Amino acid sequence: MHTTTVVIGAGHSGLAMSRCLSERSIDHVVLERQEVANSWRTQRWDSLRLLTPNWQCRLPGYSYGGSDPDGFLTMPEVVDFITDYATLIAAPVKSGTPVSSVRRSNGEYRVTTNQGEWRCETVVVATGAFNVPHVPPFADAVPSSVTTLTPLEYRNPEQLSEGGVLVVGASATGVQIAAEIQRSGRQVTLAVGEHVRGPRVYRDRDIHWWMEAAGVLDERYDEVDDIVRARRVPSMQLAGTPERATFDLNALTSMGVKLVGRLAGINGGRAQFSGSLRNKCELADLKLGRLLDAIDEWAHDNGFDESSPPPNRFPPTVVDDSPPLGLDLTSGAIETIIWATGFRPDYSWLDVKVLDAKGMICHDGGVVESPGMFLLGTPFLRRRKSSFIDGARADAEELIVELTSHLDAKRSSARD
Ligand SMILES: Cc1cc2nc3c(=O)[nH]c(=O)nc-3n(C[C@H](O)[C@H](O)[C@H](O)COP(=O)(O)OP(=O)(O)OC[C@H]3O[C@@H](n4cnc5c(N)ncnc54)[C@H](O)[C@@H]3O)c2cc1C
Numbered sequence: 317m318h319t320t321t322v323v324i325g326a327g328h329s330g331l332a333m334s335r336c337l338s339e340r341s342i343d344h345v346v347l348e349r350q351e352v353a354n355s356w357r358t359q360r361w362d363s364l365r366l367l368t369p370n371w372q373c374r375l376p377g378y379s380y381g382g383s384d385p386d387g388f389l390t391m392p393e394v395v396d397f398i399t400d401y402a403t404l405i406a407a408p409v410k411s412g413t414p415v416s417s418v419r420r421s422n423g424e425y426r427v428t429t430n431q432g433e434w435r436c437e438t439v440v441v442a443t444g445a446f447n448v449p450h451v452p453p454f455a456d457a458v459p460s461s462v463t464t465l466t467p468l469e470y471r472n473p474e475q476l477s478e479g480g481v482l483v484v485g486a487s488a489t490g491v492q493i494a495a496e497i498q499r500s501g502r503q504v505t506l507a508v509g510e511h512v513r514g515p516r517v518y519r520d521r522d523i524h525w526w527m528e529a530a531g532v533l534d535e536r537y538d539e540v541d542d543i544v545r546a547r548r549v550p551s552m553q554l555a556g557t558p559e560r561a562t563f564d565l566n567a568l569t570s571m572g573v574k575l576v577g578r579l580a581g582i583n584g585g586r587a588q589f590s591g592s593l594r595n596k597c598e599l600a601d602l603k604l605g606r607l608l609d610a611i612d613e614w615a616h617d618n619g620f621d622e623s624s625p626p627p628n629r630f631p632p633t634v635v636d637d638s639p640p641l642g643l644d645l646t647s648g649a650i651e652t653i654i655w656a657t658g659f660r661p662d663y664s665w666l667d668v669k670v671l672d673a674k675g676m677i678c679h680d681g682g683v684v685e686s687p688g689m690f691l692l693g694t695p696f697l698r699r700r701k702s703s704f705i706d707g708a709r710a711d712a713e714e715l716i717v718e719l720t721s722h723l724d725a726k727r728s729s730a731r732d
Contacts, residue, residue, distance in 0.1 A: 319343050320723065322427045323440040324418070326352045326409045328375055328398050329693030330442035332708040334407040335376045336716035342723070346407050347429060349414035353398035355444055360391050362472045363496060365556040367488060369522050372706045375401055376713060386522065388556025415443075419667045420686060423726075437726060438688040438719055441666070441677065445694040445703055446659035452484075455655065457582040459645050464653045467493065473500035479651030480504070482587065482643070484579045486511045487550040490656030491563045495555075497654075498571050505643065505650070506568060508593055509578035513600040513633070514552040516562045518608065519615070519624040523554070530614035532607070533701040534710075537681055540696075547696045550658070565597065565633045576639050585646040589639070597633035605629060661694065682715045688722055690715050 321337055323330045326348035337344045351357065365388040366373070373380040373389065378401050380389075389397060402409055410431065417428040418439060427434040449466035458464055463477065467489050473496060483494040486508040498504040514523050527533045540546045555563045565575060577590035612627040614620075643650065663671060668686045670677050678685045681698045692711055694703060701707035 317432060318435045319345050320436060321345075321438045321440060321719070322347060322425065322434050322436045323442055324415050324427070325442035325444060325693075326402065326407070326411070327355055327442060327444055327693065328353075328401070328705050329444075329708045329712070330440065331398065331402050331405065331407050331409075332375050332712040333440050333442060333690075333692055333716070334409075335378075335405040336712050337719075338405060338407075339376075340716065340720060342720070344408065345434065346409045347413045347415050347427065347434075348409055348411050351411050352402045352407075352409055353395045355446070356391055356394045356398065359446075359468050361467065361470050361493065361496075362391075364492070365390050366394060366705075367554040367556045368704055368706065369524055369556070372524060372528070372704070373397055374706050374709050376709050378404060387558065414665075416665050417667050418665065425668075425688065437723060438690065440690045440692060440715075440719070441663075441684070442692045443661065443663075445661045447662040448660045449655060450658040450660050451655045452579070452657060454582045457585075458653060459585045461648075462645050462650055462653055464655065466655050467659075470654055473497050473502065476500075476502065477651045478502065480649050481652045481654065482507065482579075482645075482650045483654045483656055485509070485656035485658065486553065486565065487656065487658070488552060488554055488563075490654075491553045491565075491568060492555045493654055493656055494573050495563060495568060495571060498568070498573050503572070503574070505574045505576055506565075507576050507579040507587075507589060508565065508596060509590070510550060510596055511565075511600050512550055512552040513564050513604040514554050514562075514607075515564070515604075515630060516554060516557075516560045518611065519627065521624070522560075523552075526611045526615075527607075528701075529618075530611050532610065533699070533704075533706075535700045537696055537698050537702075543696065546700075547694075549695075564630075566631065569634055574639075575635065576643070577641070582645065585644065587643040587645055587650075589641050589643070591641060593639050594635045597635050601630075601632050682711060683718050688726070690719055 321344035323346040326346050330346050334346050370380045370387050371385040413429045413431050419426045425436050425439045480503040481497050482505045483490050484507045494504045494506045537543050577593040580590045581588045670686050679691050682691045698711045
């Protein structure tokens with residue numbers, strides 16, 4: 317089979333690119349291993365809602381049109397939103413078609429699937445950035461009496477035994493899961509490393525409203541000092557709840573969650589925590605202050621001081637004077653560990669030499685180091701919001717320009 321472009325993955329990123337390709341009448345197919353919006357159907361816990369407000373659900377030619385723009389979609393609603401988009405744009409999706417290999421041969425790509433091989437001039441990798449949970453190597457040393465789960469396996473507290481739970485990692489996933497389990501009556505200990513603190517509401521508006529208005533979410537990959545570092549920054553401690561609650565560490569402490577430092581290792585059945593908890597929290601408080609300073613400056617310059625409450629600052633994160641540096645995992649106090657320690661993409665099917673030592677695709681704003689290959693949907697691909705639904709719109713609209721010029725150049729050199 318031959319087509320001009322193969323898009324791999326029918327999440328919102330692949331569909332956004334499909335719409336851009338259709339607009340330019342570029343012949344293409346979207347290959348999806350399972351169904352449209354598969355990640356949202358199969359890889360999220362039951363209670364999860366988007367942490368981005370509904371008004372930020374925007375894709376090329378499509379946006380949230382419901383009655384609650386300031387609310388947060390549930391997972392079934394996200395699946396409907398993305399599935400409706402696929403239907404609206406008549407995306408040529410081939411479901412149940414896992415890609416098992418992509419090779420480059422004689423100036424074209426060969427994409428192997430269970431339905432045969434596609435040959436094409438350009439490939440768009442839109443397979444997601446969060447396919448595989450990252451679990452630290454010392455996870456193997458957890459005593460067998462303790463059950464371990466990744467966020468992809470976690471569904472709800474009822475799945476856990478009644479005893480204490482250690483949640484490792486305090487970014488958006490870790491704080492949401494920790495809060496839910498604590499509310500279920502189980503004692504949660506939260507191991508906190510580097511994290512990004514964020515209030516849900518600031519000066520009467522959603523923090524995402526301010527971050528968008530002040531240009532924070534649109535900051536470009538070629539404008540930041542250290543893009544490698546920027547791509548690794550953990551997600552902000554946010555959740556989307558009907559109450560618009562803040563999920564920072566002070567909120568968790570007030571629920572009864574116990575904070576400890578970063579889990580540094582497990583030795584002889586004992587979890588060892590770093591002594592850096594206070595430093596990490598002070599750093600997160602400092603960075604939150606800087607973000608709010610930037611927002612206040614923007615608000616002042618743009619006439620929002622009159623219509624908004626005055627600037628305020630949140631109390632520093634409260635940390636015990638001497639949080640425990642160890643925890644005996646054989647004592648029965650902890651029955652479950654949840655590894656909220658991040659996610660990685662899965663490119664095990666990619667047979668083109670474009671991966672760095674950490675297994676990430678080498679690219680410049682989504683233009684991969686292999687002619688005619690493009691990437692979408694990874695953190696800070698072209699701007700800070702790239703891994704959000706809203707980020708795919710701007711990124712796809714820029715990458716289609718790159719893809720089209722690649723095709724034009726290829727065709728004109730073939731004519732010469
Ligand atoms: C827990 C969590 C919460 C999030 N919350 C928000 C939020 O509130 N707001 C927001 O905007 N974003 C959120 N995100 C981020 C973001 O929206 C997701 O990363 C999103 O799923 C990325 O979309 P995508 O289309 O790039 O990838 P995905 O949605 O992951 O889609 C990739 C698709 O590729 C398919 N695929 C993978 N490998 C293959 C293969 N070899 N062959 C064929 N198909 C393949 C998959 O089945 C999948 O359907 C969240 C992410 C996570 C993990």
